Every structure is written in C-alpha cells, then in structure tokens.
Amino acid sequence: MAECPMAIDTMTNSTMMVVANSSLESDIQQLKFLGYGIIGSVVIGLGILGNMINLIVLTRPNLKGVTFVYLSWLATSDLMTLLVSTTSLLRLHGVQPRSFAASLYYAYVELALVNAFMASSVFLVVALTIDRYFSVCLPTRYKEVHNKRRARRAIIVAYVLAFCIYVPICFQKKPVAVHTERNETIYIACENPTVFNHTGFRFYLLIKEIIVRIGPVIVLAILNIAIIVAFRRMVRKRRSLLNSSNSSHSNQKESSRKLMEERRLVVLLGGIVLLFFVCMTPAAVLTLLNSDHKELEFGFQLFRAIANVLELANFAMNFYVYCLCSSEIRTTFLRLFCCVDVQFPEQNCVNRLHMENNTKM
Secondary structure, three states: OOOOHHHHHOOOOOHHHHHHHHHHHHHHHHHHHHHHHHHHHHHHHHHHHHHHHHHHHHOOOOOOOHHHHHHHHHHHHHHHHHHHHHHHHHHHHOOOOOOHHHHHHHHHOHHHHHHHHHHHHHHHHHHHHHHHHHHHHOHHHHHHHOOHHHHHHHHHHHHHHHHHHOOHHHHOEEEEEEEOOOOOEEEEEEEOHHHHOOHHHHHHHHHHHHHHHHHHHHHHHHHHHHHHHHHHHHHHHHHHHHHHOOOOHHHHHHHHHHHHHHHHHHHHHHHHHHHHHHHHHHHHHHHHHOOHHHOOOHHHHHHHHHHHHHHHHHHHHHHHHHHOOOHHHHHHHHHHHOOOOOOOOOOOHHHHHHHHHHOOO
16 A cells, blocks of 8 residues: 655665564554444444435424424534545545545545534534523523524534634645556645644644534533533422322323433433544544554554544434434334324424423513
C-alpha cells in the first residue's frame, strides 16, 4: 500500500527494521480490514437503512409538528454523513482511487464535507434538546421557542455554522505524486505541512473541537440532566396526587401508563447523553492527535479505528434512539412497512407532556 512520502521517510533502511515494518504493515492492514472493511461497513449500512426509513416515516401527513421537523433534518444530516463516509472508509482502509481527480476530492473536499454534515447533525441534536428543555423546564416560554419559524431558523443556522467551521479543513491536505515500485505515478492526499503544522491551524483545531464536540457534550449533559430532574419531580407529584385522590380504576390505569412512558423517556434521554459522550469524545481526541507520521503506529491506528467507528455509530443510531421516544413514529412505521393496521395514538408521551405543561401556565 502506498503511503504519503512523509510517512515513508520515517522508516529506516536497516534490514531488521524493514522486516519489522513489513510485519507491522500487515498487522495494520488486518486491523483496517476488520475495523473499516467489516465493522464500519455494517454500521454505515444499518445507519443508511435506518435513516432512509426515518425520512420515509417522518414525511407522512400524520407526522406534523416542530419536533418532527427537527427529526427530519436530523435524519437528513445523518444520512448524508453516512453516505459521504463511504468514501472516507475507502481512504481509511487504504483502497481509495489513486487518480489525480480522486486525490483532489480527498485533499480538498472529503474531510470538510463529511465533518460538516456531522457537525450539522450535532447542532440539530442540541437545538432539539433546547426545545425539549423549554417544554419541560420553562413551560411559560415554550411557545416562544416551539414553532416552525424558529425551527427553520435553527436548522439553517446549524447547517451554515457547520459548513463555515470546516472551511479551513479544505486546506489541511494537498495532492502528492508518489512513484511506485512498478514505475507508476499515483496521487495521494497528504497533509500540507505548511498549513497543518502552523500554530494558528493547531489552535483552530482545538477551538473547532470545543465548538463541535466538547461543547455540545457539556450542553447536552446539562440540559438533559435538568430535563430528567424535572421529569422525576413531575412523576413524584403525579404519583402523590394519584394516591391521595379517589379517582376511578380507569383513570388510575391511565395515569400509571403515563408514568411508565415518562420513566422510559427519562431513561432514553439519559441514554442519548451517554451515547453522544461515548461516541464523540474519542473522535475529538483523535482530531488533535491525528498525523500522517503515525501511519505505522499500531496503537494509534487501533485507537483511530475505534474512534472512527464509534463516531459513525452515533450517526447511525440516532434514528433508533430518538424514534423510541415516539409512539406515533412506531405506529406509522408498522403501518407502512409491516402492513399492520394500528390505530394512531392521539399523542405520544412527549406531546402529552407538552400539553400538560402548557395547561399549567
């Protein structure tokens, strides 16, 4: 496998080191095949399938409202992330096309494009969480935030901000001509040392990771903890009212069902924060450590494979995690794909909670 000249220059000419490097390259190739060729491909395949189903379901006439607007664009960002990531997997696996045109794409477009879609997805998750925070914790101001005009603005800002942040990444690499042992000239996208090693660019990478990954992790953790605390407070209050009242058996059964749904939503909200933190934190560290000079470091390549697969899993699993919160989406899915005639619930657990909060204004 041809490497960037900078990576090749780090190898020594001694016979023992050549043998050692040959064995190391073989181990790294096997690692890349397992991590990207098999696991990464499965994750991307499942993610593309899930998000395509998500878009089909969310465009049904019965699924209207601000929350579904956010979810539709979240699914769009996740789907685009996974589609562009297929070319990234080829590069990470070392089997990408080596033509000059392909090297232009991998040098100036691929990294910026896939990361911009990833960032837009992250920002949309934050926007959706802020919307939920207002619905639960600040119900008196909920109508100011929960409307389609605000949602469209938030979505536009998410995409514009994401793509603007990653413009400098277009200059991180450059096409480099490499001559092979067969006397052929191939082209590989390699780091541009003038840009990559510049102090300003390294500082930009740090700020970018704070905005795109570390910052959202902190914001999501704080907001979701507040939402979970508010949910538990409401559950305790409702249980107390239920025990002290002389309501009918049917009303008690309905209240118990609502409590179970809310408890499940609390667990899912906690799972969202945990999933985001586990999947995105290694990728943030990887961005700061990544370098062509580490192509032949097995430990780094192992960490790189784990971080990249985890990050892909976050965008592949968003559909499955978020849709578990909505009985309307599940019902629509069953009617579309399983030919099951299921009655649509009047409201899912989230929307019922919104209405109950608004009546307390």
